[in-house]
Amino acid sequence: MSDDDDELAELRAQRAARTGQLSMSTLRQKLDHARGAGPDDTTASVDRDGPEPDEMHTVSLNGSNGHAASVAEDPGDDAGIGPPIPQDLGDDLVGPAVPPEEADGMDGDAWDGRGLGEPDVQEDPYRLPVTSEVALEGQGKYVASLDVDHSGSRVLSGSRDYSVRLFDFNGMKSDLKSFRQIQPFDGHPVHAVSWSPTGDAFLAVTGAAKIKVFNRDGTERGESLQGDMYIRDQRNTKGHVSPCTYGHWHPTDRYTALTSSEDGTVRVWDTENVVQKTVVKPTLAKPGRVTVSMARYSNDGHLIVAGLNNGTLQSWDIRGKFGASAAIGQVMPPTAQMVGKQDWRYVSGGGKVLHGAHAKDCEVTSLAFSKDDNTLLSRAADDTLKVWDLRKFKTPVHVWEDLPAMHPTTQVVFSPDERLILTGVSAGRDATGGALVFFDAQSRSLVRRIGMPSSVVAVQWHAKLNQIFVGVGDKKAGSVRILYDTTWSTRGVLQAVGRKPRGKNLFDFQAPLVIHNPHALPMYREDKPHGKRKREKDRMDPVKSHAPERGSAAMLKPGTGGNIGVTGGTLLTQYILKNQGMLRNPAEEDIRASILRHADKEGDQFSTFTKAYAKTQPERIFQEEEKDEEGSDKEA
Template identity: 25%
Template structure:
């Protein structure tokens, strides 16, 4: 046969019989998540890593026309050193992501948001096309007297570093909760008596809790800090009363002596450093106690660590327990030495955006060789802990503040939460393990008809969402729910506005007012309800006279009525007329 191509013809036949398995092209899927060049935003400049003397000498020799090559080499070296070359985006929240935590093994991620929910993500069940949470919990949801749901934003969610089956969840309430890794409530700490003046005599916090963390040595202990100027150490086995109460006496607060506690950190002595408990307050002070007590008086205190009245949102202790880094609302980052806790070692300027997001944090890397934090412009900053100078600055969310950061030790991946409700997972295929690599090793699932498109990702458009940026800096691929976080309903049928109570959806089988078509089809003679009753009866008068229904049996046997014949005179006398009134007479 002329023009017959046997190879093309064989492509129409299957290669085998039975169920065909779809293998994942891991390399192609990973390449699709590779980050593009950073998009510069107005008012920011690209910050590069300082070149070594040998690189400077080579740059002087090849100064003519070699700038682009040096830039690409520096970008590649940074990408090889830090896990930021690739990006996965989770769009499971509806508002700003305020906290991120992972268990020790790195198999489960929990995120909290100002949409008053905590989302649970399991990497083992995720695929490149279904980046969604398997469970959503409202930690403070309860019914009040008006039968409406009372919920609050989530400030902190932290896995227990020793026992990963417990999660500390802190919302904008006086009561913290302990949840299981599956979202079940294990314990709820008691609320104190707000009418007592001495905070040592109350059984719990009397006002909003702002932050908290776990003990690094005892898996049963955790500490919470609140706006009642106290730190309280709890035993999860006895949530009805705290174990220790630490009252911060603020001299700057006047006669009341109270100041809001803004951040707290507990050192990890397993790394070889001293056990210390460090907290910051709204009066600008930085206080340190011994991690094992006694807590009657602080071991060291800095009164003017940051500007008074500014919110110090970020606080962390190095793995060796010798350095403390703080990020304040005065747009300053300061490095402190626990052995000389009077003056900061280094101070740099940094616009963090903690004025609007009080949970904006700062964190040491797992090895302690770097410090990672976010900025108001959406950049991720990796700093040198000795000088606080940036080693890498990369744009993650254009024109959207980067609030929370988390660098996992075993996964070697950086997780970021932004004000645009996105959770970014930054990784490097050559440096990272599990986590994103487990997700990318699976074949993408086909979108089901019942899947919510807000919780799925179209793999053909990529993952980072950095390629298409409009004039205002907002991605054109943003979903309707991202642009309007309080409009419409979620996949579970609840209103996107957390202040609005849940209203069940009306279906054709549960309508309080059935439609007209349903009435006509189901109820006989239902159209008569809109007619005039008199007209409805008279339209059958002629037919009833010709063919009577009820008197049809007497149609031929019924006698005719015979009336008496009266004369004209008799008719006049019989006519009814007005009766004459009788006249009363007195005799």
């Protein structure tokens, strides 16, 4: 073996010891030593710490992120150089392994996970994908809710401008435009959007008392019923009677979703038929009706947690006979209200209730579960973020304060590896201060704060894409900001940023838009007998009795009846009279001006119109003045 080979083997051993990994040669020696076999026996496997041969059947390569990889064959002499290439090992994996520290023999280059590094670069120990940012513009107001399907190919954004926009990374160009925009209910802002676990449909919750379910392409599949607002008992209504506040699809059941409402209930829906399945009524400290501002499922779908506008948190375990126990049973409506079969169930009480979890009269804006469903995060309008242990659901484990949340759907989420907690901060009145903040879940310290142009409301970190989606905006405009890293992130928006939209070509052609008069199409023609009755009916029709516009087919003829023709076949006489101003349309003539033309003329105005009859008419005889009778007697 040459000196170069010896030096290369030494470098491999140093790197393997530094990164906590074993080279193939060292691993094979440990394997043979543990089993007492020859150097060619590679069928058995042992751990790095040397367990007994009968305990394991795979070789575990434990990296810095704690994931195991199985070794089945000898990959050659190059094995063990640098860390293993990151593989898709599930939601726990967020990017490749943490970069090792710089050591001798690497020529001063820092390792960046790909073997290509820049000198003197300190890597982020949390591997935050925040080095690059793009914006999905177009929303008229701030984005209140967003959701990414499980495959990471489509994004939903619900805005306060009453619309839901769908973005598809597979067909998106670098202009980053949505391929569809829908309005679930006109005039109602969107509070929540949620994908089904299979990604074939999504739920849209607005300020209306109804909800809608759409398929993957945005076509409406169904709409729920609205309950009777005059029925006081909410257990007897077929739907919400007040505006909805939030909605969440079941994480594993593609036919179940829940919604919360201002009527003080949480309702579980059958999304296939869009009908009500269960009515859940939170337990209140005193009788009344309190708005349920937030409700969602746990990650395994076994728990429902709701947050109220008075700062109360309550959870229900829905495993087993949820809503069908002997204490609760099925509540049937009175006979007077028995208009149809009521097959939904009513749930009240039970579970864990914590009054005063947040400040009084402050709504809970967001809830988030850890993967083991033992830890709960709650965000509220009292500018706090609290961590709860559901096994000891009495006092918070930790509280972060001074986090403004001016919007009713300000969200909080865990990172995919649950090392970090993300939440949004609202901007002040001067439109500054909006940010996305990161907290360490173990040390409870602030890790990073990323400023945004306006308030941060919706937040989601997609595990497969390793990209952070942030919904921002204000009353004037909104957008979805996507944070990513060109090294750690995969697919998603990276597929679209490199696609340039097609430019316009000089030889492009598009057929002109032709607008047809509906009454001129054959499909609208009706064969009716002609006669006086038909003419009278046509005169009553405002469309048929409307005079044709200038230049229409009805006017393509020489002018008649005082109208000037518009075709090239106009008579020469009409053309001369029109230009000389002697031919006027009576409908366009000012009658008052015509009368005032004679106001300044002197003399008898009546004779002006009777000169033609002066020679043919007899002489007019007027009554003569009578003489005084007394005067005549004196003369006699």
